Amino acid sequence: MTTISPDRVLADLNRLRDFGRHKTGVHRPSLSTEHNAACHWFAGRMADAGLTPAIDGIGNVYGSAPGATRKLLTGSHLESQNYAGWLDGPLGVVYGLEAARVINGDPAFAGRGVDVGVWFDEEGHFGHFLGSRSFVDGLSDADIDSAVDRTSGRTLREALAAAGLADKPRTQVKPSDYIGYLEAHIEQGDWLEAKGLNLGIVTSIVGIWQFSVTFTGTQNHAGTTRMAIRRDAGLALTDLCGAIARRFPEVAGERTVWTTGRITLDPGAPSIIPGTAEMLFQIRDADLATLQRMEAALADLVAASDAAGPCRARYQALRKSMPAVMAPHMQAALADAATKHAGNRYTRMPSGAGHDAQILSKVMSAGMLFVPSIGGISHHWTENTSDADIVLGAQVFATACASLLREAEV
Amino acid sequence: MTTISPDRVLADLNRLRDFGRHKTGVHRPSLSTEHNAACHWFAGRMADAGLTPAIDGIGNVYGSAPGATRKLLTGSHLESQNYAGWLDGPLGVVYGLEAARVINGDPAFAGRGVDVGVWFDEEGHFGHFLGSRSFVDGLSDADIDSAVDRTSGRTLREALAAAGLADKPRTQVKPSDYIGYLEAHIEQGDWLEAKGLNLGIVTSIVGIWQFSVTFTGTQNHAGTTRMAIRRDAGLALTDLCGAIARRFPEVAGERTVWTTGRITLDPGAPSIIPGTAEMLFQIRDADLATLQRMEAALADLVAASDAAGPCRARYQALRKSMPAVMAPHMQAALADAATKHAGNRYTRMPSGAGHDAQILSKVMSAGMLFVPSIGGISHHWTENTSDADIVLGAQVFATACASLLREAEV
Numbered sequence: 134m135t136t137i138s139p140d141r142v143l144a145d146l147n148r149l150r151d152f153g154r155h156k157t158g159v160h161r162p163s164l165s166t167e168h169n170a171a172c173h174w175f176a177g178r179m180a181d182a183g184l185t186p187a188i189d190g191i192g193n194v195y196g197s198a199p200g201a202t203r204k205l206l207t208g209s210h211l212e213s214q215n216y217a218g219w220l221d222g223p224l225g226v227v228y229g230l231e232a233a234r235v236i237n238g239d240p241a242f243a244g245r246g247v248d249v250g251v252w253f254d255e256e257g258h259f260g261h262f263l264g265s266r267s268f269v270d271g272l273s274d275a276d277i278d279s280a281v282d283r284t285s286g287r288t289l290r291e292a293l294a295a296a297g298l299a300d301k302p303r304t305q306v307k308p309s310d311y312i313g314y315l316e317a318h319i320e321q322g323d324w325l326e327a328k329g330l331n332l333g334i335v336t337s338i339v340g341i342w343q344f345s346v347t348f349t350g351t352q353n354h355a356g357t358t359r360m361a362i363r364r365d366a367g368l369a370l371t372d373l374c375g376a377i378a379r380r381f382p383e384v385a386g387e388r389t390v391w392t393t394g395r396i397t398l399d400p401g402a403p404s405i406i407p408g409t410a411e412m413l414f415q416i417r418d419a420d421l422a423t424l425q426r427m428e429a430a431l432a433d434l435v436a437a438s439d440a441a442g443p444c445r446a447r448y449q450a451l452r453k454s455m456p457a458v459m460a461p462h463m464q465a466a467l468a469d470a471a472t473k474h475a476g477n478r479y480t481r482m483p484s485g486a487g488h489d490a491q492i493l494s495k496v497m498s499a500g501m502l503f504v505p506s507i508g509g510i511s512h513h514w515t516e517n518t519s520d521a522d523i524v525l526g527a528q529v530f531a532t533a534c535a536s537l538l539r540e541a542e543v
Numbered sequence: 544m545t546t547i548s549p550d551r552v553l554a555d556l557n558r559l560r561d562f563g564r565h566k567t568g569v570h571r572p573s574l575s576t577e578h579n580a581a582c583h584w585f586a587g588r589m590a591d592a593g594l595t596p597a598i599d600g601i602g603n604v605y606g607s608a609p610g611a612t613r614k615l616l617t618g619s620h621l622e623s624q625n626y627a628g629w630l631d632g633p634l635g636v637v638y639g640l641e642a643a644r645v646i647n648g649d650p651a652f653a654g655r656g657v658d659v660g661v662w663f664d665e666e667g668h669f670g671h672f673l674g675s676r677s678f679v680d681g682l683s684d685a686d687i688d689s690a691v692d693r694t695s696g697r698t699l700r701e702a703l704a705a706a707g708l709a710d711k712p713r714t715q716v717k718p719s720d721y722i723g724y725l726e727a728h729i730e731q732g733d734w735l736e737a738k739g740l741n742l743g744i745v746t747s748i749v750g751i752w753q754f755s756v757t758f759t760g761t762q763n764h765a766g767t768t769r770m771a772i773r774r775d776a777g778l779a780l781t782d783l784c785g786a787i788a789r790r791f792p793e794v795a796g797e798r799t800v801w802t803t804g805r806i807t808l809d810p811g812a813p814s815i816i817p818g819t820a821e822m823l824f825q826i827r828d829a830d831l832a833t834l835q836r837m838e839a840a841l842a843d844l845v846a847a848s849d850a851a852g853p854c855r856a857r858y859q860a861l862r863k864s865m866p867a868v869m870a871p872h873m874q875a876a877l878a879d880a881a882t883k884h885a886g887n888r889y890t891r892m893p894s895g896a897g898h899d900a901q902i903l904s905k906v907m908s909a910g911m912l913f914v915p916s917i918g919g920i921s922h923h924w925t926e927n928t929s930d931a932d933i934v935l936g937a938q939v940f941a942t943a944c945a946s947l948l949r950e951a952e953v
Contacts (some may be wrong), residue, residue, distance in 0.1 A: 322767030354921040355802040356895035357732030371784035392765040394813040403804040485766035511764040
């Protein structure tokens with residue numbers, strides 16, 4: 134029986150909250166002073182746990198189990214969204230660290246062990262999954278050259294140099310070393326809470342398809358241009374939003390979500406009819422066919438807007454990540470552990486958010502465990518999970534790690 | 544018979560186009576180097592015409608007819624919108640200057656004369672009608688202290704100091720010196736062109752009622768928050784835009800216009816459900832009762848959105864300028880002059896744009912003359928008017944000035 138230390142898990146998580154503390158959450162953007170300090174502190178905790186820590190040239194913090202030839206990889210991230218929650222990321226790396234503490238060095242697991250990866254910039258301050266992509270070899274030097282902090286405008290190269298990482302090599306995975314990757318994360322939604330459950334086992338991570346829809350009309354004076362002759366790009370845009378709100382529920386899957394996150398009217402002045410307008414529109418679903426059906430519906434509505442006039446309407450895909458299916462035997466190990474520690478208080482569910490597990494799943498079997506988010510709140514400093522759920526999740530995670538490693542051949 | 548010089552009018556207008564030339568238009572923001580140069584050049588042209596020029600502490604350029612005790616005031620502005628048209632403003636000051644040239648000094652007008660005012664910042668880089676408001680005593684030092692260039696962020700105090708105007712007093716009108724104010728301007732719409740007419744006589748200048756409508760929902764993760772529980776402030780906003788588009792035509796007057804010029808979703812990120820959203824909404828009409836009816840319709844729709852939920856909706860008025868009626872005898876003088884020079888090729892019409900005449904009309908009788916805008920284009924560098932229409936307008940303007948002064952008692 135692999136038994137975690139609840140106090141140690143909670144103490145590590147609370148210590149991490151000190152790095153960039155903001156009210157009850159944290160402000161710890163990638164490569165900020167606070168983030169760098171958190172990474173160095175965590176590398177020290179890895180060493181305390183008997184792991185061999187290293188920080189590589191993209192800012193990944195890696196703790197390697199010495200003497201192990203068959204390993205289970207765990208991990209998550211330590212940077213936060215701006216002024217956001219304390220558990221989004223840290224929960225997963227502390228669970229991994231705790232699993233390493235209770236498994237590595239146990240004679241029952243001779244030659245086997247748990248590694249812990251802290252993946253850089255999962256939150257996307259500089260790009261998309263830069264750390265885990267670098268680790269699986271999906272990131273070029275050119276990608277790093279062009280990356281810029283979306284808030285401060287600082288280049289990634291500058292930020293890496295300031296953190297003393299400019300000349301370090303980037304570590305890349307050798308997949309055959311691993312039996313798979315297991316990541317824990319807060320749910321970030323209210324599904325578990327609404328159903329009165331304590332654990333979620335992820336079946337797949339949604340694909341995120343992001344589009345820019347642009348409207349071109351005629352910029353003109355808002356006082357002297359009669360309504361009848363206007364070509365108001367902003368009006369065409371808000372009309373499309375209405376059409377989406379009517380049409381999309383008819384073609385969506387049970388858990389499909391879609392969001393208009395940004396609207397820009399140009400020039401954006403109170404007395405000028407917008408000549409162009411743009412919206413950022415996103416669709417998420419765990420099923421590829423559903424994503425394709427939703428994009429087709431969007432295409433139809435944009436084409437109908439364009440044909441009806443008076444503005445031109447066009448859309449283009451900015452990003453299309455594929456849904457990532459979690460390995461059935463990883464799901465089974467998590468389900469067995471959940472049943473053991475929590476009876477039937479768990480469910481299988483897709484992840485509506487992206488996670489590093491979707492990147493790691495390209496080169497090894499991957500699985501994910503969710504714990505509940507109070508009120509479903511995420512990406513806000515009020516994000517939280519009960520201590521009891523944090524501790525239960527850590528135990529289920531460690532038990533699943535142990536059972537997967539127990540089955541592994543050395 | 545008062546006869547203008549077509550070549551002189553066109554030459555002055557084309558010379559002004561050199562200050563800040565941008566393609567076929569100009570970029571000449573208030574108190575920019577180019578705008579200051581244009582003002583100084585124009586003051587020189589005033590002096591050449593026998594006027595006594597002065598630039599005061601708010602940047603108004605004033606040309607006073609020496610020896611006249613009963614005067615007609617003319618004017619407009621010399622700054623432009625950013626990267627905008629060459630005639631928007633200059634047309635009116637050059638017409639005034641030409642009228643002064645052909646009337647002042649004519650023995651038939653002994654003791655009477657035309658003054659020319661170049662009103663600062665009609666285009667609102669720093670505020671609303673700062674120059675003409677200062678002239679009629681509607682502007683406090685505190686208003687100047689708080690004014691900031693909307694594009695560059697430079698304070699008005701800094702800009703005035705850089706132009707050498709920091710310590711100059713501001714000139715204020717003595718209304719009893721004047722029989723009234725006459726301003727010419729490009730139409731900025733397509734009404735005259737659509738009707739095949741060459742001149743517009745303004746009956747009134749629209750009131751501009753500007754509102755901020757704000758929606759408050761709940762900011763949350765765009766992937767993990769189910770559609771059913773979202774409180775998407777952006778969606779509430781675009782729904783209101785749809786409701787306005789359906790309802791407003793039913794309650795509008797023939798020439799009422801309404802515009803959503805800016806939409807802001809907060810935080811404006813592709814993966815975050817907007818927690819708050821704001822739109823700038825504007826209504827214009829020449830009739831007060833119509834404006835009141837339109838505001839009531841807006842209030843109803845906002846209240847309905849708020850009541851329906853799931854977001855809170857509120858609106859507030861940011862600015863309410865009253866419609867300004869042009870004096871009947873000024874309209875009559877313009878109509879007589881138009882009939883004389885253009886037969887029936889003119890019409891009476893409201894002005895959908897605001898003009899300094901609405902400020903001057905608070906202290907004296909005011910009238911306005913429009914010339915056609917090709918294609919109705921305004922606030923864009925392609926704005927234009929045919930030379931023939933420019934010349935015809937200048938002649939009608941001078942004839943109307945002469946007839947008004949001829950009737951004036953010295």
